[in-house]
Amino acid sequence: MLELQTIFLICGLLTLAAMVILPVFFGAPWHPLLPGTIRRILRFADVRPGETVCDLGCGEGRVLITSAKEFSTKAIGVEIDPIKVLISRLLARIHGVEDKVKIVRGNLFDFDPGSADVLYLYLTHQAMDKLFPDILKKLKPSVRIVSYRFCLLGMTPDKVSEDKTLFLYQLDKGININSYH
Numbered sequence: 001m002l003e004l005q006t007i008f009l010i011c012g013l014l015t016l017a018a019m020v021i022l023p024v025f026f027g028a029p030w031h032p033l034l035p036g037t038i039r040r041i042l043r044f045a046d047v048r049p050g051e052t053v054c055d056l057g058c059g060e061g062r063v064l065i066t067s068a069k070e071f072s073t074k075a076i077g078v079e080i081d082p083i084k085v086l087i088s089r090l091l092a093r094i095h096g097v098e099d100k101v102k103i104v105r106g107n108l109f110d111f112d113p114g115s116a117d118v119l120y121l122y123l124t125h126q127a128m129d130k131l132f133p134d135i136l137k138k139l140k141p142s143v144r145i146v147s148y149r150f151c152l153l154g155m156t157p158d159k160v161s162e163d164k165t166l167f168l169y170q171l172d173k174g175i176n177i178n179s180y181h
């Protein structure tokens with residue numbers, strides 16, 4: 001008979017494997033960010049108090065939680081992995097921002113990001129190509145799109161970080177949607 005400890009260990013390893021492997025098939029792998037990187041992303045996006053930050057594929061919600069807690073924003077995210085959804089809701093509660101952070105369990109391709117002032121994305125090229133250009137129709141004209149690591153095909157960024165890992169796009173600055181592909 002397996003000991004209880006061994007069963008817990010196996011369950012833990014299976015959960016971790018599911019968190020790492022499953023998202024790859026849905027559109028983006030799991031890659032937790034350092035706290036300094038999260039703050040750099042939010043400063044790069046110039047998020048302001050009262051704005052709504054949206055993260056498609058929000059993982060454990062750490063970008064959203066930092067945004068709500070340190071930048072006084074509202075925050076909304078969608079995540080396909082139920083375990084990460086649970087963790088993100090728990091973390092939001094621990095950090096005292098559960099009233100400002102809303103995490104939806106679901107597929108980012110079905111999610112409506114229409115309330116976002118800042119749309120933050122850390123996905124793969126494949127996921128981005130599936131999202132754009134259709135998602136542009138659902139966004140506010142004033143939205144700022146910030147993508148980490150991957151630029152948007154056919155769109156010229158308004159700002160690029162020095163290390164070329166962050167790309168900012170502002171729709172109200174004359175992006176021609178039809179020129180995307």
Ligand SMILES: C[S@@+](CC[C@H](N)C(=O)[O-])C[C@H]1O[C@@H](n2cnc3c(N)ncnc32)[C@H](O)[C@@H]1O
Nearest residue numbers: 023026027028029057058059079080107108122
């Ligand atoms: C690279 S991680 C980024 C996490 C978070 N946005 C961050 O920057 O820390 C990508 C996340 O997208 C999630 N994901 C992948 N495909 C998804 C889909 N189709 N719908 C919702 N979430 C998805 C994964 O589970 C993973 O947590």
